[in-house]
Amino acid sequence: DxxxxxxxxxxxMGMTNKKSLKCEQHMGHRAMYWYxxxxxxxxxxxxxxxxxxxxxxxxxxxxxxxxCPNSSLLNLHLHALQPEDSALYLCASSQGTRVTGELFFGExxxxxxx
Amino acid sequence: GQNIDQPTEMTATEGAIVQINCxxxxxxxxxxxxxxxxxxxxxxxxxxxxxxxxxxxxxxxxFLSRSKGYSYLLLKELQMKDSASYLCAVRVTGGGNKLxxxxxxxxxxxx
Numbered sequence: 001d002x003x004x005x006x007x008x009x010x011x012x013m014g015m016t017n018k019k020s021l022k023c024e025q026h027m028g029h030r031a032m033y034w035y036x037x038x039x040x041x042x043x044x045x046x047x048x049x050x051x052x053x054x055x056x057x058x059x060x061x062x063x064x065x066x067x068c069p070n071s072s073l074l075n076l077h078l079h080a081l082q083p084e085d086s087a088l089y090l091c092a093s094s095q096g097t098r099v100t101g102e103l104f105f106g107e108x109x110x111x112x113x114x
Numbered sequence: 115g116q117n118i119d120q121p122t123e124m125t126a127t128e129g130a131i132v133q134i135n136c137x138x139x140x141x142x143x144x145x146x147x148x149x150x151x152x153x154x155x156x157x158x159x160x161x162x163x164x165x166x167x168x169x170x171x172x173x174x175x176x177f178l179s180r181s182k183g184y185s186y187l188l189l190k191e192l193q194m195k196d197s198a199s200y201l202c203a204v205r206v207t208g209g210g211n212k213l214x215x216x217x218x219x220x221x222x223x224x225x
Contacts, residue, residue: 004156031211042201042215043157056212090156094211102147103213105156 004106006091012112015081021109023074023091032074033103034066035090043090049074050096081113116140118216120202125222126192134187134219136202147213148176148187149201157201160187189221197223 004025013019023032031050035043048056049068063085065077074091088108095101117139126132138146145164149157161169163178163185175188189196199220203213 033211042218045212045214048212096211101211102159102162103157103211105158107156 004091004093004104006089006106006109008109009107010110010112012114013078013081014114015083017081018077018079020078021076021089021091021111023076023106024072025093025104026072027093027104028071028095029093029104030071030096031094032068033092033094034074034076035092035105037088037090037108047076078111081111083113086111086113116204116206116214118202118204118214120200120216120219122217123220123222125224126189128192128194128223128225130192131188131190132192132221134189134200134202134221136185136187136216138183138185138202138204138216140183140204140206140214142207143180143183143204144207145205146176146178146185147203147205148174148185149203149215151199151201151218153198160200192223194223194225197221 007022033048034046037043045058046060047066052068063080067075088110090108091106092103094103119137147162148160150160151157161176163176168177173190178185199218201218202216205213
Protein backbone atom coordinates (compact mmCIF):
# COMPACT_ATOMS: atom_id res chain seq x y z
CA ASP A 1 0.00 0.00 0.00
CA UNK A 2 1.72 3.15 -1.22
CA UNK A 3 -1.21 5.49 -0.79
CA UNK A 4 -1.92 8.53 1.24
CA UNK A 5 -5.68 8.87 1.60
CA UNK A 6 -7.36 12.20 2.31
CA UNK A 7 -10.97 12.89 3.20
CA UNK A 8 -13.08 14.68 2.30
CA UNK A 9 -12.07 15.38 -1.30
CA UNK A 10 -14.18 18.54 -1.34
CA UNK A 11 -15.37 20.71 1.54
CA UNK A 12 -17.43 23.88 1.56
CA MET A 13 -17.72 25.72 4.85
CA GLY A 14 -18.82 29.05 6.24
CA MET A 15 -16.55 31.33 8.21
CA THR A 16 -18.16 30.31 11.51
CA ASN A 17 -18.05 26.56 10.91
CA LYS A 18 -15.74 24.01 12.51
CA LYS A 19 -14.59 21.19 10.27
CA SER A 20 -11.69 18.75 10.00
CA LEU A 21 -9.57 17.32 7.21
CA LYS A 22 -8.28 13.79 7.63
CA CYS A 23 -5.25 11.99 6.27
CA GLU A 24 -4.21 8.36 6.59
CA GLN A 25 -1.21 6.30 5.45
CA HIS A 26 -0.26 2.68 6.07
CA MET A 27 3.29 2.71 4.73
CA GLY A 28 4.86 2.80 8.19
CA HIS A 29 6.05 6.35 7.57
CA ARG A 30 6.95 8.32 10.67
CA ALA A 31 6.75 11.81 9.23
CA MET A 32 3.57 13.49 8.02
CA TYR A 33 2.99 16.90 6.52
CA TRP A 34 0.29 19.41 5.66
CA TYR A 35 0.78 21.62 2.61
CA UNK A 36 -1.49 24.34 1.24
CA UNK A 37 -1.70 24.93 -2.51
CA UNK A 38 -3.47 27.83 -4.20
CA UNK A 39 -4.37 27.67 -7.89
CA UNK A 40 -1.36 27.76 -10.21
CA UNK A 41 1.00 28.09 -7.23
CA UNK A 42 3.40 25.58 -5.68
CA UNK A 43 2.57 23.74 -2.45
CA UNK A 44 3.49 25.69 0.70
CA UNK A 45 4.45 23.84 3.87
CA UNK A 46 2.20 24.36 6.89
CA UNK A 47 3.12 21.68 9.46
CA UNK A 48 5.45 18.72 9.90
CA UNK A 49 4.92 15.90 12.37
CA UNK A 50 7.82 13.61 13.18
CA UNK A 51 7.12 10.52 15.29
CA UNK A 52 3.73 11.99 16.19
CA UNK A 53 5.24 15.21 17.54
CA UNK A 54 4.87 18.60 15.86
CA UNK A 55 8.34 19.51 14.61
CA UNK A 56 7.65 22.39 12.21
CA UNK A 57 4.92 25.03 12.25
CA UNK A 58 5.44 27.54 9.45
CA UNK A 59 3.82 30.39 11.37
CA UNK A 60 0.37 29.15 10.43
CA UNK A 61 -2.59 31.09 11.92
CA UNK A 62 -4.20 29.41 14.92
CA UNK A 63 -7.46 28.93 13.04
CA UNK A 64 -5.64 25.89 11.60
CA UNK A 65 -4.95 23.27 14.28
CA UNK A 66 -3.11 20.06 13.40
CA UNK A 67 -3.38 16.82 15.32
CA CYS A 68 -1.55 13.51 14.97
CA PRO A 69 -3.49 10.86 16.96
CA ASN A 70 -1.11 8.08 15.89
CA SER A 71 1.60 7.38 13.36
CA SER A 72 -0.91 6.58 10.60
CA LEU A 73 -3.30 9.49 11.02
CA LEU A 74 -3.05 13.23 10.62
CA ASN A 75 -5.88 15.69 11.06
CA LEU A 76 -6.23 19.38 10.34
CA HIS A 77 -8.93 21.10 12.39
CA LEU A 78 -10.42 24.22 10.84
CA HIS A 79 -12.24 26.99 12.71
CA ALA A 80 -13.22 30.54 11.83
CA LEU A 81 -11.55 30.42 8.44
CA GLN A 82 -11.43 33.26 5.96
CA PRO A 83 -12.34 33.14 2.24
CA GLU A 84 -8.63 33.53 1.40
CA ASP A 85 -8.04 30.16 3.09
CA SER A 86 -9.79 28.50 0.17
CA ALA A 87 -7.19 26.20 -1.40
CA LEU A 88 -6.16 22.60 -1.98
CA TYR A 89 -4.82 21.09 1.22
CA LEU A 90 -2.32 18.33 0.59
CA CYS A 91 -1.20 15.75 3.10
CA ALA A 92 2.10 13.94 2.59
CA SER A 93 4.20 11.35 4.37
CA SER A 94 7.79 10.16 4.30
CA GLN A 95 9.83 7.49 6.03
CA GLY A 96 11.24 10.02 8.46
CA THR A 97 12.63 13.50 8.63
CA ARG A 98 16.26 12.41 8.90
CA VAL A 99 16.35 10.14 5.86
CA THR A 100 16.50 11.16 2.24
CA GLY A 101 13.12 9.74 1.38
CA GLU A 102 10.71 11.38 -0.96
CA LEU A 103 7.33 12.68 0.11
CA PHE A 104 4.25 10.74 -0.91
CA PHE A 105 1.28 13.06 -1.42
CA GLY A 106 -2.42 12.44 -1.09
CA GLU A 107 -4.82 13.78 -3.72
CA UNK A 108 -5.79 16.64 -1.49
CA UNK A 109 -8.88 18.14 0.03
CA UNK A 110 -10.24 21.09 -1.90
CA UNK A 111 -11.58 23.62 0.59
CA UNK A 112 -13.92 26.49 -0.23
CA UNK A 113 -14.66 29.03 2.50
CA UNK A 114 -17.74 31.15 1.90
CA GLY B 115 15.46 32.08 2.93
CA GLN B 116 15.46 30.24 -0.34
CA ASN B 117 14.90 31.38 -3.87
CA ILE B 118 13.93 28.77 -6.46
CA ASP B 119 13.32 29.74 -10.08
CA GLN B 120 11.79 27.78 -12.96
CA PRO B 121 10.34 28.86 -16.30
CA THR B 122 6.59 29.34 -16.02
CA GLU B 123 5.58 27.55 -19.20
CA MET B 124 7.11 25.37 -21.91
CA THR B 125 5.70 23.75 -25.03
CA ALA B 126 7.18 20.73 -26.80
CA THR B 127 6.23 18.21 -29.47
CA GLU B 128 5.25 14.61 -28.91
CA GLY B 129 8.29 12.35 -29.32
CA ALA B 130 10.77 15.14 -28.70
CA ILE B 131 13.10 15.86 -25.76
CA VAL B 132 12.55 18.74 -23.35
CA GLN B 133 14.76 20.15 -20.61
CA ILE B 134 13.22 22.00 -17.67
CA ASN B 135 15.67 24.11 -15.70
CA CYS B 136 15.67 25.02 -12.02
CA UNK B 137 18.02 27.44 -10.29
CA UNK B 138 18.16 27.89 -6.56
CA UNK B 139 19.86 30.04 -3.93
CA UNK B 140 19.98 28.53 -0.49
CA UNK B 141 22.28 27.80 2.42
CA UNK B 142 22.68 24.30 3.80
CA UNK B 143 21.56 22.54 0.60
CA UNK B 144 20.58 18.94 1.31
CA UNK B 145 18.93 17.63 -1.81
CA UNK B 146 16.75 18.54 -4.76
CA UNK B 147 13.56 16.79 -5.80
CA UNK B 148 11.49 16.87 -8.97
CA UNK B 149 7.76 16.24 -8.80
CA UNK B 150 5.10 15.99 -11.52
CA UNK B 151 1.62 17.32 -10.88
CA UNK B 152 -1.32 16.90 -13.23
CA UNK B 153 -4.12 19.40 -12.87
CA UNK B 154 -6.30 18.58 -9.87
CA UNK B 155 -4.08 15.71 -8.76
CA UNK B 156 -1.39 15.10 -6.14
CA UNK B 157 2.29 15.75 -6.90
CA UNK B 158 4.12 12.52 -7.68
CA UNK B 159 7.82 11.96 -7.09
CA UNK B 160 10.05 11.79 -10.17
CA UNK B 161 13.67 12.07 -9.04
CA UNK B 162 16.10 13.07 -6.33
CA UNK B 163 19.65 14.48 -6.52
CA UNK B 164 21.95 15.28 -3.62
CA UNK B 165 25.34 14.84 -5.34
CA UNK B 166 26.50 16.44 -8.57
CA UNK B 167 25.73 14.55 -11.72
CA UNK B 168 23.01 12.84 -13.65
CA UNK B 169 20.36 10.46 -12.31
CA UNK B 170 18.51 8.47 -14.95
CA UNK B 171 15.16 6.79 -14.52
CA UNK B 172 13.58 5.54 -17.71
CA UNK B 173 12.44 8.47 -19.85
CA UNK B 174 13.28 10.93 -17.07
CA UNK B 175 16.74 12.15 -16.06
CA UNK B 176 17.73 14.81 -13.58
CA PHE B 177 21.02 16.66 -13.29
CA LEU B 178 22.48 18.66 -10.42
CA SER B 179 25.35 21.11 -10.12
CA ARG B 180 25.65 22.25 -6.50
CA SER B 181 28.36 24.80 -7.22
CA LYS B 182 26.10 26.51 -9.77
CA GLY B 183 22.86 26.08 -7.81
CA TYR B 184 21.36 24.48 -10.91
CA SER B 185 19.34 21.43 -11.82
CA TYR B 186 17.43 20.28 -14.84
CA LEU B 187 14.85 17.61 -15.57
CA LEU B 188 15.16 15.96 -18.97
CA LEU B 189 12.14 14.25 -20.46
CA LYS B 190 12.71 12.05 -23.52
CA GLU B 191 10.27 10.57 -26.03
CA LEU B 192 7.59 12.96 -24.90
CA GLN B 193 4.04 11.67 -24.67
CA MET B 194 0.80 13.61 -24.46
CA LYS B 195 0.34 12.37 -20.88
CA ASP B 196 3.53 14.24 -19.90
CA SER B 197 1.57 17.49 -20.12
CA ALA B 198 1.65 18.58 -16.47
CA SER B 199 3.30 20.94 -14.03
CA TYR B 200 6.86 20.04 -13.03
CA LEU B 201 7.93 21.20 -9.59
CA CYS B 202 11.50 21.57 -8.40
CA ALA B 203 11.87 21.36 -4.59
CA VAL B 204 14.89 21.99 -2.38
CA ARG B 205 15.63 20.59 1.06
CA VAL B 206 18.06 22.22 3.48
CA THR B 207 19.98 20.83 6.45
CA GLY B 208 18.47 21.43 9.85
CA GLY B 209 15.05 21.70 8.32
CA GLY B 210 13.92 18.14 8.95
CA ASN B 211 12.46 16.94 5.70
CA LYS B 212 11.07 20.34 4.86
CA LEU B 213 10.83 20.84 1.10
CA UNK B 214 10.46 24.27 -0.43
CA UNK B 215 8.91 24.15 -3.88
CA UNK B 216 9.66 26.32 -6.87
CA UNK B 217 6.81 27.93 -8.77
CA UNK B 218 6.56 25.02 -11.18
CA UNK B 219 6.85 24.75 -14.97
CA UNK B 220 3.67 24.04 -16.89
CA UNK B 221 4.62 21.75 -19.78
CA UNK B 222 2.31 21.36 -22.75
CA UNK B 223 3.00 18.52 -25.16
CA UNK B 224 1.53 19.01 -28.63
CA UNK B 225 1.11 16.71 -31.62
